[in-house]
Amino acid sequence: MSVPHAAQPVLDRIRVGSAPDSWGVWFPDDAQQVPWQRFLDEVTEAGYEWIELGPYGYLPTDPAVLRDEIARRSLRVSAGTIFTSLHHGPSVWDKTWAHVSEVATLTQAMGARHLVVIPSFWRDDKTAEEIEPRELTAEQWKQLTTGMERLGKQVRDEFGLDIVVHPHADTHIDTEEHVERFLHATDSDLVNLCLDTGHYAYCGGDSVKLIRTYGERIGYLHLKQVDPDILSDVVAKGTPFGPAVKQGVMCEPPLGVPALPPVLEAAQELNVDLFAIVEQDMYPCPPDQPFPIAERTRRFLRSCGA
Structure with a gap:
């Protein structure tokens, strides 16, 4: 007697994309990174329809040029990204806002609705x-x-965008304790989270628990996994994040943790439309390494129903 297969979950509220990060891009201009044209060509060929802008200045910043480049490849933009040091108080506001305005202007022009905010x-x-x-x-x-x-x-007032704050390794919003403290101290009408499954696992957090406990605060997802063996070494030695990435601490799904199907299913149960953008930190990496990984990752996520 054959055992029937469990029905695959329907993940119709999850919109999968990728980002320059998955091509080893951390900086606006760096000799170790692939040219932006190659990123756009390969992310399309790998089967993604949504992208993030990545570090401001990597992709063209002229809205007309960028709009043409992504339209030719049938791509759409989900978000821009900014780094902030707002814990330093009002003295950094003007400099922060000048940078935010640049990124938000381009993000808005591309029809996106989110700004991913990473603490310093x-x-x-x-x-x-x-x-x-x-x-x-x-x-x-x-x-x-x-x-x-x-x-x-x-x-929101000036650009019509929502910010989603990204808990990140080696920042002050990283562990479960810090993330919960941040959520309890902020207004959900103004500030929500970009949950990065890899960074949260790197810092000891449980993504499924966070989604189920604070679901109304989850505004965006980054899909990433960590290699538990390398992470153990990183934690034991106190290795900083950059060298840990060079060690391969962020790995190709489904080879690491957390398991992504339960994360995606918990996100689907929130019954809101959510972006789930693949980010596999790989800076620096050989130029031919990202594409096959991106293609396999997209195939894996389709097998999960996304």
Whole structure:
């Protein structure tokens, strides 16, 4: 007697895409990165329809040029990305807003609705030098949370975009404790999360638990996995994030953790449309390495129903 297969979950609220990050792109201009034209060609050929802008200046910043380039490849943009140091308080606001305005202008022009906001690093990801304390003071937490709310309101008022804050390794919003503290201190009408499954696992968090506990605060997903063996070594040695990436701590799904099907199913159960953008940190990497991984990853996600 044959055992019937369980029905594949329907993941019709999940919109899968990829990002320059999956092609080893961390900087606007770097000799170790593939040219932007190659990224756009290969992300299309790998089967993705949505992309992020990546570091501002990597893709063309002239809206007319970029609109033409993505339209020719039947691509659409889901979000732009910014880095912020808002825990430093009002003194950094003007510089922050000048950069945000550039990225938001291009993001809006591409028809996207989200800005992914990454907090600044407390440790230099190349030298491992601690450039700030790992823990914020109570006053710095207040500056961070009120600054993010101000940013969320101004970005929405001026550009019609929603910010989604990205918990990230080697930043002050990383562990479950820090993420929950941040959520409790911010207004859900102004600030929500970009849950990066790899970074959250890297910092000891459980993505499915976070989605089920704070589902109304999950505004966006980055799909990523970590290699548990390499992560154990990274944690034991206190390796900073940049060198950890060079070690291969972020790996190709489904070879690492967390398992992505339960994450996608929990996200689907929220019953809202969510972007799920594949990001496999690989800087630096050989130019021929990203495409086959991206293609296999897209095939794997289709097998999960996404």
